[in-house]
Amino acid sequence: MAEGGCLCGNVRFVSEGDPKWVAHCHCSSCRRHTGSAVATFVGFERGQVTFATPARSVYSSSPGVFRSFCNHCGTPIAYEAESAKGEIHLYVCTFDEPEQFVPQAHVHFTERVPWVELHDDLPRFADTGGGTPIAFGPKK
Ligand SMILES: [Zn+2]
Numbered sequence: 742m743a744e745g746g747c748l749c750g751n752v753r754f755v756s757e758g759d760p761k762w763v764a765h766c767h768c769s770s771c772r773r774h775t776g777s778a779v780a781t782f783v784g785f786e787r788g789q790v791t792f793a794t795p796a797r798s799v800y801s802s803s804p805g806v807f808r809s810f811c812n813h814c815g816t817p818i819a820y821e822a823e824s825a826k827g828e829i830h831l832y833v834c835t836f837d838e839p840e841q842f843v844p845q846a847h848v849h850f851t852e853r854v855p856w857v858e859l860h861d862d863l864p865r866f867a868d869t870g871g872g873t874p875i876a877f878g879p880k881k
């Protein structure tokens with residue numbers, strides 16, 4: 742079980758069981774939603790995550806894509822999409838103990854900001870990560 746929430750505490754959630762995956766997303770929509778160079782997600786089945794409060798607002802950033810955030814402090818909370826039906830993707834660093842979710846991959850790596858240099862050995866995917874990585878590790 743892992744607990745997390747937004748900056749002001751109005752949104753709190755609990756996840757149960759192991760996540761399906763943990764990954765860094767470099768896509769431009771995630772970057773803009775978080776204001777950060779990289780958004781690090783943990784993916785769960787929707788039923789694994791329980792919200793203690795209804796304080797989320799939802800913004801549809803493109804058809805079938807729903808990004809939620811705290812309606813008081815604005816902290817990004819979740820990504821849900823019709824293309825990943827039944828899943829909820831939470832931001833690792835909204836958890837109280839983010840160190841427990843260790844990233845396994847970079848996705849949408851080709852969209853990254855050019856000055857982002859990462860020295861881990863994780864696979865880099867051009868898309869959401871179902872297929873063959875374009876690279877492993879920092880070497881070009
Ligand atoms: Zn909040």
Ligand SMILES: [Zn+2]
Nearest residue numbers: 766767768771
């Ligand atoms: Zn993304």
